[in-house]
Amino acid sequence: HEIRYLTSDGGFRCIEVFARLTLAPDNSILGTSGTLTDITARKQAEESLRKNEELLDMTGRMAKVGGWEFDAVTLKGTWTDEVARIHDLESQTETSADFGLSFYQGESREKIESAIHKAIQFGTPYNLELQLTSAKGNCKWVRTIGVPIRDGDKVVKLRGSFQDFSVRKQ
Numbered sequence: 758h759e760i761r762y763l764t765s766d767g768g769f770r771c772i773e774v775f776a777r778l779t780l781a782p783d784n785s786i787l788g789t790s791g792t793l794t795d796i797t798a799r800k801q802a803e804e805s806l807r808k809n810e811e812l813l814d815m816t817g818r819m820a821k822v823g824g825w826e827f828d829a830v831t832l833k834g835t836w837t838d839e840v841a842r843i844h845d846l847e848s849q850t851e852t853s854a855d856f857g858l859s860f861y862q863g864e865s866r867e868k869i870e871s872a873i874h875k876a877i878q879f880g881t882p883y884n885l886e887l888q889l890t891s892a893k894g895n896c897k898w899v900r901t902i903g904v905p906i907r908d909g910d911k912v913v914k915l916r917g918s919f920q921d922f923s924v925r926k927q
Contacts (some may be wrong), residue, residue, distance in 0.1 A: 762877060769797070817837060823836060825837070826918070844891050887901065
């Protein structure tokens with residue numbers, strides 16, 4: 758259980774309470790034991806993180822920009838809610854490099870496939886403006902920037918940003 762209480766100096770402290778009852782066979786209480794842990798710093802860090810995530814989400818929506826990451830071996834990945842929105846998908850939609858590529862056709866598909874291959878094989882970053890067709894069939898112009906993440910000499914991940922700039926392009 759967590760409790761928040763007001764201190765004598767007007768501040769707040771958060772305490773985590775763990776309690777254990779020792780019961781007799783007839784369910785009467787024989788004894789109690791427990792611990793109290795000051796979790797104020799953790800709660801403050803959680804609140805700060807929540808506020809930062811809220812700010813990042815709001816600015817991402819305003820700028821129509823998000824982030825993504827893919828494993829270079831399995832090609833499984835993750836992306837922010839804004840990247841999912843740009844693709845006209847639900848925010849919790851699971852992704853992979855193959856799934857992401859499925860939104861591109863023609864020249865844009867060739868460019869992004871080549872860039873991903875060079876990024877994984879040679880560690881070459883990329884910065885591309887491409888056209889995609891969203892899950893709802895909307896044609897959009899996007900900028901994707903990809904940066905290889907290395908572990909020693911080997912590229913292990915690709916990480917980057919993704920922005921819808923269709924309005925500016927039009």
